[in-house]
Amino acid sequence: MVDQFGYLPGMKKVAVLRLPKVGFDSNQSYWPQQLQVVDAATGAVVYTAWPQDWNGLKTDESSGDQVWHFDFSQVTAPGTYEIVDPTANQRSARFEIGDNVYRNVLIQAVRMFYYQRAGQEKTVANAGVGWADGASHLKGGQDPQARRFLDPNNAGTARDLRGGWFDAGDPNKYTSWAAAYIQDLLDAYIQNPSVWTDDFNLPESYNGIPDLLDEVKWGTDWLARMQNSDGSVLSIVGLADGSPPSASTGPSYYGDASTTATLAAAAAYAEAAKVFGGLNNTAMKTYAADLLARAKRAWAWAQANPNVLFYNNDATRGTGGLGAGQQETDDAGRAELRLFAAIKLFAATGDATYRSYVDTHYTEAPMFSQWYVSAFNAGNARNLLYYASLPGATADVATAIRTRFLDLWGRSDYGGWGAIDAQTDPYRAYISSYTWGSNGVKANAGTLFTEEGYYGISRHTADQVATAAADYLHYLHGVNPLGKAYLTNMTSFGAENSVNQIFHMWFADGSAKWDDARTSTYGPAPGYLVGGPNYNQWDWDSRCPGISSACGSSRPTPPYGQPPQKSYLDFNAGWPLNSWPISEPSNGYQTAYIRLLARFVK
Template sequence: MRSMRNLALCGSAFWIAISCIVISDASFAAARADQTQAATAASADKPSTDTSWREGLKSGANGPIPVIVVDQFGYPTQSTKVAVIRNPQTGYDIDASFKPGREYQVVDRSTGKIVKSGAPTPWNNGATDTVSGDQVWWFDFSDVKTPGTYAIVDTEHNQRSVEFEIDDHIYRRVLKHAVRMFFYQRAGFEKTEKTAGQSWADRASHLGPGQDPFTRSWLAKDDPSQEKDLRGGWYDAGDYNKYTSWAARNIISLLRAYDQNPAAFGDDFDIPESGNGIPDILDEAKWGLDWLERMQNADGSLLSVQSLADGSPPSAAKGPSFYGPPTTGATLMGAAVFAYASKVFSARAEPELKAYGADLAKRAKEAWTWASKNPSVLYYNNDDGKQPGSQGLAAGQQEMDDAHRLAARFEAAVYLFEITNDAEYAKLVEANFASIVPEWGPSQWDAVGQEALLYYARLPGASDSVKSAIIAKFATRMTQNGDQLPMVIGKNDPYRAPMKDFTWGSNFSKATQARLYELLASYAPDPNLAALAKSAGLGFLNYIHGVNPLGLVYLTNMKAAGAENSANTMYHSWFAYNSRRWSTVSGLNPGPAPGFLVGGPNPYYSLDPCCFAASGAPNFKCYMSGAFSLCRQGFSPPLGQPPAKSYLQFNDPWPANSWAVTEPSTGYQAAYILALAPYVN
């Protein structure tokens, strides 16, 4: 379900600090070996061994109710570090009231040494935050910069936080697991014990008769002449469907994360391609690109969607696969991702990747040409109301409205201009740049458009006046819009991740907000503003990593990476509610694979309307289904909670509709990776 190198070193970003010098092959090889060894060590797992942190805590619907929350992975040495002490006033955890002691300590867990002491500071003079329902205190320990393992301790009440690290490499192993989520989502690819772990090994899925290599057209199911080989790609979310536009967006985000900080991505993420000399994130992006190439027709157009059958594990899925027709939106996103990926792969030293980049450029131009000749070809999948006969083709609605099609055309033109220097693309961009982000933006809803604008502003062929206008408008709106930096400066959120709207996919919104602040840090007119923006962005990642009212890391099963209290279940066809082995992390059961970003608190969650249907109505008792028993469970939380507590660790199917709260998505994941990458060393 969905809702929503033989290197030329002069001028290279990696070597700019040492200008242009000559080094021997042996010296370079030794230096690279040292860097690789250091990166490998930093990305190696360091499992949490903190089994006693929950002692003395009350339990609730989501597990232990913490009183002191921190980023469970930890903090870079020079970063802002704030522990949040919480006293619930409304919500399911109201009985776990807590008044902090007068002194808090930062304790080195390896030595027992107290490295800092001080009093916590009440947030907003002791007011209760309406978004979380909590009264909160802050304990700032930003001056603790020595690498090590620590905990925040309330000595008066004998309470402490989960252990965490202070180190400049702490997010590297987190990034590895986040990227590996895409490997677990690969369709048509075997997950061996070596690559996936014994707990999540599975045969290649969707390769049988009538499945991906033999995908039939939804519009001509009985016509074998229209079969296409559409194997590969990623399951989009908790279901197994694949969507062209969304896959393209995810690949752009993955490549952008690499492009901005290549040093963050090693060749050691334990995917099958690891060790081939190419950063694993590029290997993963290529897996997605190869599927998009198969989705491209000979005339340049791209098919819109591919519908796959469910099963647990994925290899158990036996139903047929179908594809939807080409659309303008899908083709424009194909043009965009092929053009941007062409730039990235063509810059590599490997001859095969340079050739791959050249082919992608050709495909981008062909897609652009088709979309230009066919500017309004639409198809609404899974919606008989708008597209008769489409019900059942995939789940999420992938079709775009006019504004999003314009944004896709704009973005494609940006990347095509970069790789071709053709003035016609620049002309389209500069005629439309003022309308890509609405006047009230940028916000969590239009970060993608803002990213494309700023990307254009750094291209050498763009006009100086347009560059200046884009950057000035962005900086002004981020610093003066009351829903952006003023919320950070005003300390509007006691959990240090303020955003205007809490909705379905709130963790995705947290990640996109983080990205906006990272962009502001890059384009800020002065160093102080840049530092403030960088700190603000990290606050949103701290939230995802545990600085939230649940004290929960919103990534699944991350104990191996150092998080003691992470999401133990999610809505996913593989890790299904009725699977004893994979449903939930418990005892000897491994639960879902690590590193999936779940949707997050959703104050708009509801049970299916059939739970409340009147006697005699067609959907009474959910069509007299045995599933009606789920309606009686109440589900509070997520119902009846402050927005930030509208979360439950559950994966129940219809009519409980847990996908509105806990379902992951490759879109959420790519946004999180893009937000995290700048903080990874």
């Protein structure tokens, strides 16, 4: 198993070989011999070595495999290669070595947000012939005339809420989650400014503004429309499905303002104001000033209204059918959002009021109150580290944050450096459990290592940090038990085994055009990161097999009954097989992946 897109010349390069012992593939038999790295263009053997067994060939519980590692880091010359076992007549996927092997992958990953845009025409020139579509959700009663869900017959509640992004495989737009995506993309820009060029083939390309920031602005434009005149921010817009999205005809409805949505939006407004205000562009500076004013109004409203809640899609509260996922959070979640908003407002303004709030409340964050740093809540650590890096941050607070992070992420019994040093995962990308969205968790784990490198605070060398982070990237690109590059339809961009099907309203099961990259006319658009293996949160409908012939006679295996890392199936079935806990993409997984990938793009 190799990274199917390739490796930078100076990277540590470790291929994984496997003998499955547990799981659907346990009938396979393979025992590696001396291996060769072969130049695919010339057939020349450029490196030969024996693989090394992992953990004495103990069967790994997370994958069900016995594993060997083949380190070919000595191969640094640019080119196209494959790893060959001449004795067994086995070969790896082909891969590139070069300085720019990930650039086109990054472009496709960012373009995913273009395909997710609501209300945006997708032209052939920008989207490609396979995914061209008219602007969606702009018909009568849709986004430009969205009505309040709790008063749907009152035309006086109509609001223009067009724009924004479909959140995942569903088309709904959730304020607090979209605000988080905006901040993640802005962080990716801040930490890697030279990566973001103006040529990603978006409608805004070549306008003198990095295309990543053009995409962010698509999000902040919508977020601004969601704000009320009193500073509060609406919580959600529920949209109707459509394949393609322009085929959607159902009405759009919005949920009431909430403290959660308002705090999340305040943070996004503030960070966008800081970044946009730093551009050498008069119009963007004006736009930034408006966003900063919105951030301050949102903060003021949330301070005066600390517990205004809105639960969507909850029949007990009269909101059943509005959206899908539940965007409302608990008291701890709101406290976290308030802390993040204060951090971003302090960064944008330097106002001591916001710094004082952070200094008073940072110890309530899980990193302090629960001695907890985890890829499952990476945003908490990242935001605190960001505050610690700011000019004017209180020095002893900044020191406490950096020290606590390094102490926790470096513990031998934790899933950070402890798992790296112990080589806990034979696929070199440890997470503690494979739940819903495990690929997003993998990406977030990688970013926690890159944070150390970016801020220059690590207790490890730069090469150790880069290797630890890159191994999570390699996992997502094919160094996993399934040899799957977990991005959609990437054959044209170098992957031999990418994702063919995802649970998404556009690329729906049974669609002649978009269902499957192998058999449909086009398959799903490229570059979507799929949710990934899900060990204990997937099952078919509890009434199967009797409820529908679509159940079949037994649960599909895989994903059922497999070791955690093999609890995945490339499928997109709706009810009753319910593929979405495994195969649905999410903008949140995508931003985590973009943050990680960007650290390795030149």
